[in-house]
Amino acid sequence: MNITVPKKLLSDQLSLLERIVPSRSANPLYTYLGLYAEEGALILFGTNGEVDLEVRLPAEAQSLPRVLVPAQPFFQLVRSLPGDLVALGLASEPGQGGQLELSSGRFRTRLSLAPAEGYPELLVPEGEDKGAFPLRTRMPSGELVKALTHVRYAASNEEYRAIFRGVQLEFSPQGFRAVASDGYRLALYDLPLPQGFQAKAVVPARSVDEMVRVLKGADGAEADLALGEGVLALALEGGSGVRMALRLMEGEFPDYQRVIPQEFALKVQVEGEALREAVRRVSVLSDRQNHRVDLLLEEGRILLSAEGDYGKGQEEVPAQVEGPGMAVAYNARYLLEALAPVGDRAHLGISGPTSPSLIWGDGEGYRAVVVPLRV
Amino acid sequence: MNITVPKKLLSDQLSLLERIVPSRSANPLYTYLGLYAEEGALILFGTNGEVDLEVRLPAEAQSLPRVLVPAQPFFQLVRSLPGDLVALGLASEPGQGGQLELSSGRFRTRLSLAPAEGYPELLVPEGEDKGAFPLRTRMPSGELVKALTHVRYAASNEEYRAIFRGVQLEFSPQGFRAVASDGYRLALYDLPLPQGFQAKAVVPARSVDEMVRVLKGADGAEADLALGEGVLALALEGGSGVRMALRLMEGEFPDYQRVIPQEFALKVQVEGEALREAVRRVSVLSDRQNHRVDLLLEEGRILLSAEGDYGKGQEEVPAQVEGPGMAVAYNARYLLEALAPVGDRAHLGISGPTSPSLIWGDGEGYRAVVVPLRV
Structure with a gap:
C-alpha cells in the first residue's frame, strides 16, 4: 500500500465531491472519481461537466499515478469503513485491468479502475500562471x-x-x-x-x-x-x-437598472418576521394558480388578505406607513422569497399596482424588485 | 365563537390526522377533515378509506354540529397560527354555503365547508356495544x-x-x-x-x-x-x-409453519452490529441485480465476500460457529433486514444453501426466516 490517510479526513472531504460527481450520466466517465498522490498529499477530483472540483488532503503517500475509480461504491465504502485509517494502493492481477486496493480494519476491497483516457482536463488554474486566467x-x-x-x-x-x-x-x-x-x-x-x-x-x-x-x-x-x-x-x-x-x-x-425603482409614492417599515409570518398564513387561503395576496397599506398597519377555493383569510400587521393609503397585490411566493433575506426590519418602497416595488433591509447590500399583480 | 382550544394541543393532535387524510384522492371527500364539538371536547376525524382516525381533545366548547373543512389548508394554518389559543365557530354569509370561522391573534379566516352527506361512517366501535365488534x-x-x-x-x-x-x-x-x-x-x-x-x-x-x-x-x-x-x-x-x-x-x-426450520446443521452466534456492518460494507461491491453476498462459515469466524462490476470486497467477523464448515449466500438486503431487529447478539441456524435459514436474537419473541441464494 502506498497511501495511508485518516478515514474521517477522507470521508469529510469526499462529501464535497459526492455532491458533484453524478451517479448517472450520459458520459459514463463522469461517474468516476479521479485520484492520484504525490509526496505527502492525496488528490481527489471529479466533474459533472459544469463544475470541476479538486480536493487535496495531507496523507502518508508515495506517488500514485492518476486513476479513475467508480465513484458511488467508493463514497459508500469510505463512509462506512471500520478502521480509523484507510490504506490505498494499486493492485493488478494477471489477465485483468488495473485495480485499486483499499483496506481498513478487517475489510479489504479491490475496485476496478476505468481507463483514464477521455476524462476531461480540469479547468482549475495552475499556480501563478496567468495565461488562461488573466x-x-x-x-x-x-x-x-x-x-x-x-x-x-x-x-x-x-x-x-x-x-x-x-x-x-x-x-x-x-x-x-x-x-x-x-x-x-x-x-x-x-x-x-x-x-x-x-x-x-x-x-x-x-x-x-x-x-x-x-x-x-x-x-x-x-x-x-x-x-x-x-x-x-x-x-x-x-x-x-x-x-x-x-x-x-x-x-x-x-x-x-431601469426596472429598479428609485422613488416611491409610499414607504413602509415593518418587522420582517411579523410580515413574513402573516404572508405565509394568509397565503394558505390564496388562489392556487396565482398565489395572490392583497395588501392594504394604511396609516399604522398593513392589512393582508387572500381568497381562494378554500375560503378567505386576513391578518393585520403593525407598520410605519409614509404616504397615501394604497392597495397592491403580489404573488405570495415572490413576496416571501424577496422578504426572506431581509432581517429584523423590512423596508418596502411601493408606487402602486403598475410599478415595480422595492424591498430591502437595514443597511445591507441587498435589494429586491417585485412586480405587483394587476389588481 | 363556540370553541376555544390551545394551539399547541390542536397542532400536536392534528399531526396524527395529517398522515392519514390524503391531499388528493379519487374520493374528494377524503381530502376533508371532519370536526364537531360536544360539552368540553373537540372531536376531529378523518379517513383515507383504509384507516379511520378520530382524535378527541379537551376544549372550552359548546356544541358544534359535524362539519367538513378542507384538510390541507386547515393543517397548514393551525401549524402556523400566531396566538396561543385558537377560536373556532360556525359562520354563514347570506347566499353562501356554511363556513368555519377560525381566529388566533390578529389572524382570521373563514374556511368553506363541504356538505357532510356521503362522508363515510367511521368504523370505530361505540363504547361497550359489542354488536359489531364481538x-x-x-x-x-x-x-x-x-x-x-x-x-x-x-x-x-x-x-x-x-x-x-x-x-x-x-x-x-x-x-x-x-x-x-x-x-x-x-x-x-x-x-x-x-x-x-x-x-x-x-x-x-x-x-x-x-x-x-x-x-x-x-x-x-x-x-x-x-x-x-x-x-x-x-x-x-x-x-x-x-x-x-x-x-x-x-x-x-x-x-x-412448515418453512420455519426447527433443526440446523450449523449454529452461529455473532455480535449483531459487527455482522450488520460487515454485510453493509461488503454488499457495496455485490452484483447490482441479486445483491449476493457469500458467507464462508468456519471455526471462529464468518468470512463475507461479494463481487460485482465494481470489483470485489471481503471482511472477516469473529463468530462462534458450531458444526461443519459451510458456504452459503444471501441477498444482502434480505439478510440485513432480517438482522436489523436483532440486538447485540445474533443467532443463525443454517443447514446449507438449499434450506431456509433462521435468524433470532437473545431471548426475544423475534424469529426471521431467510432463504439462501443457490450457490
Whole structure:
C-alpha cells in the first residue's frame, strides 16, 4: 500500500465531491472519481461537466499515478469503513485491468479502475500562471457567500429562460455585485469591495449552490477567484486545499437598472418576521394558480388578505406607513422569497399596482424588485 | 365563537390526522377533515378509506354540529397560527354555503365547508356495544409496537403479492403473534399474552405504519383492540383520546409453519452490529441485480465476500460457529433486514444453501426466516 490517510479526513472531504460527481450520466466517465498522490498529499477530483472540483488532503503517500475509480461504491465504502485509517494502493492481477486496493480494519476491497483516457482536463488554474486566467481577485469567503445566497432564489428554474437560469457576478472598480432575475422579480447584493478589473460572468444557479457549499466549508478563509474564457475558477487560501472551476453561461443579463425603482409614492417599515409570518398564513387561503395576496397599506398597519377555493383569510400587521393609503397585490411566493433575506426590519418602497416595488433591509447590500399583480 | 382550544394541543393532535387524510384522492371527500364539538371536547376525524382516525381533545366548547373543512389548508394554518389559543365557530354569509370561522391573534379566516352527506361512517366501535365488534382484547401499547415493528419489513411492497402486502395478527390462547412474509422471507414476533379468543386478521402494511405511529404516541397506555367483520379497531385507554379503525385484507396467510426450520446443521452466534456492518460494507461491491453476498462459515469466524462490476470486497467477523464448515449466500438486503431487529447478539441456524435459514436474537419473541441464494 502506498497511501495511508485518516478515514474521517477522507470521508469529510469526499462529501464535497459526492455532491458533484453524478451517479448517472450520459458520459459514463463522469461517474468516476479521479485520484492520484504525490509526496505527502492525496488528490481527489471529479466533474459533472459544469463544475470541476479538486480536493487535496495531507496523507502518508508515495506517488500514485492518476486513476479513475467508480465513484458511488467508493463514497459508500469510505463512509462506512471500520478502521480509523484507510490504506490505498494499486493492485493488478494477471489477465485483468488495473485495480485499486483499499483496506481498513478487517475489510479489504479491490475496485476496478476505468481507463483514464477521455476524462476531461480540469479547468482549475495552475499556480501563478496567468495565461488562461488573466483576471484575478480575492475576497473573504463569508462575504461572497452572503452575496450569492441573498440573490440565488430569484434565478429561474425554467429550462427555457436561458440566461435567467444563472446568477450574474459583476466585477468593477465600484465593487462586487451578484444579481439574479427570472424576468418577474430581481435580487441583487452589493459588496463594497473595489475590483481591479471590469467584467461580468453568469454562473448557472445550480453551480452557484455548489460554490456556496465549498465556500461555507472554507471557515472564513480568503477565496481566490480567477476569470478565464468561459470559466470561473475558485481556490481557497492560495490554491491549496479545494479548487473548483465553474463553466459560465454565454452572454450577460439585459440591462436591469431601469426596472429598479428609485422613488416611491409610499414607504413602509415593518418587522420582517411579523410580515413574513402573516404572508405565509394568509397565503394558505390564496388562489392556487396565482398565489395572490392583497395588501392594504394604511396609516399604522398593513392589512393582508387572500381568497381562494378554500375560503378567505386576513391578518393585520403593525407598520410605519409614509404616504397615501394604497392597495397592491403580489404573488405570495415572490413576496416571501424577496422578504426572506431581509432581517429584523423590512423596508418596502411601493408606487402602486403598475410599478415595480422595492424591498430591502437595514443597511445591507441587498435589494429586491417585485412586480405587483394587476389588481 | 363556540370553541376555544390551545394551539399547541390542536397542532400536536392534528399531526396524527395529517398522515392519514390524503391531499388528493379519487374520493374528494377524503381530502376533508371532519370536526364537531360536544360539552368540553373537540372531536376531529378523518379517513383515507383504509384507516379511520378520530382524535378527541379537551376544549372550552359548546356544541358544534359535524362539519367538513378542507384538510390541507386547515393543517397548514393551525401549524402556523400566531396566538396561543385558537377560536373556532360556525359562520354563514347570506347566499353562501356554511363556513368555519377560525381566529388566533390578529389572524382570521373563514374556511368553506363541504356538505357532510356521503362522508363515510367511521368504523370505530361505540363504547361497550359489542354488536359489531364481538372480539375484544387489551394489551400494553409498547408490546404491540414491538411486535409490529419487528416484522413489518418482511411484508411485500409489490402490488400483485395480494395477502403478502399485509401483516397477519394472530390471537389465540397461546398468545399474540404478528407475522409478515413476501414469499421469500418471513418474520414473526410472539408476545406471551394469552388471548381469550382464536382469530387471524391481516392488516395492510401501510395501515400498520399508521397504527404504530398512533401507538407510539400512547406513551405506554393500554391499547384496546376490537375485531369486527373486516375491520380492526384500536382505542387508547378505554375509548377516550384516539380511536382508529383499520380495514382488514381478505383471507389469511397460507400455512407458513412448515418453512420455519426447527433443526440446523450449523449454529452461529455473532455480535449483531459487527455482522450488520460487515454485510453493509461488503454488499457495496455485490452484483447490482441479486445483491449476493457469500458467507464462508468456519471455526471462529464468518468470512463475507461479494463481487460485482465494481470489483470485489471481503471482511472477516469473529463468530462462534458450531458444526461443519459451510458456504452459503444471501441477498444482502434480505439478510440485513432480517438482522436489523436483532440486538447485540445474533443467532443463525443454517443447514446449507438449499434450506431456509433462521435468524433470532437473545431471548426475544423475534424469529426471521431467510432463504439462501443457490450457490
